[in-house]
Amino acid sequence: xxxxxxxxxxxxxxxxxxxxxxxxxxxxxxxxxxxxxxxxxxxxxxxxxxxxxxxxxxxxxxxxxxxxxxxxxxxxxxxxxxxxxxxxxxxxxxxxxxxxxxxxxxxxxxxxxxxxxxxxxxxxxxxxxxxxxxxxxxxxxxxxxxxxxxxxxxxxxxxxxxxxxxxxxxxxxxxxxxx
Numbered sequence: 001x002x003x004x005x006x007x008x009x010x011x012x013x014x015x016x017x018x019x020x021x022x023x024x025x026x027x028x029x030x031x032x033x034x035x036x037x038x039x040x041x042x043x044x045x046x047x048x049x050x051x052x053x054x055x056x057x058x059x060x061x062x063x064x065x066x067x068x069x070x071x072x073x074x075x076x077x078x079x080x081x082x083x084x085x086x087x088x089x090x091x092x093x094x095x096x097x098x099x100x101x102x103x104x105x106x107x108x109x110x111x112x113x114x115x116x117x118x119x120x121x122x123x124x125x126x127x128x129x130x131x132x133x134x135x136x137x138x139x140x141x142x143x144x145x146x147x148x149x150x151x152x153x154x155x156x157x158x159x160x161x162x163x164x165x166x167x168x169x170x171x172x173x174x175x176x177x178x179x
Contacts, residue, residue, distance in 0.1 A: 019043045024094045036081045044070040051109055072108050076101045120179055121145040125159050132164040141165040147178040
């Protein structure tokens with residue numbers, strides 16, 4: 001799971017470098033804030049589709065997500081403009097700005113495309129009786145918190161054996177809980 005996340009993150013940082021030639025070209029024509037804003041707008045139009053693929057965007061509300069994404073690209077002006085002012089508007093300054101932007105905005109883009117803002121928290125307990133099958137087991141599981149699911153204040157937590165936990169997780173998915 002962590003390996004897959006790291007691969008996606010590195011892929012995303014590499015993707016940010018794909019927009020470097022575009023931004024460097026636009027900044028050679030339009031300097032200053034106007035050039036950065038125009039470059040980010042054009043970059044958002046072009047790279048939305050690639051970022052969508054990298055971050056596994058869900059198909060619902062595509063137009064809304066696209067407009068949010070274009071707005072998000074304008075936020076990169078906050079990182080791009082100051083860096084290019086210090087390091088120059090040449091290729092080196094834009095590359096450094098893109099690396100900084102990629103490190104910061106991965107999290108924003110991930111939220112836009114997947115809606116995932118809360119990691120799934122599990123609790124594991126030793127030597128339990130499964131609440132579903134009533135069997136004793138060495139280890140029991142329960143989901144404590146996920147998107148649209150919060151059992152952090154549950155006074156009587158329900159632990160399940162591995163098989164029943166898988167069934168419960170599938171039922172939660174059927175209800176639309178992102179686990």
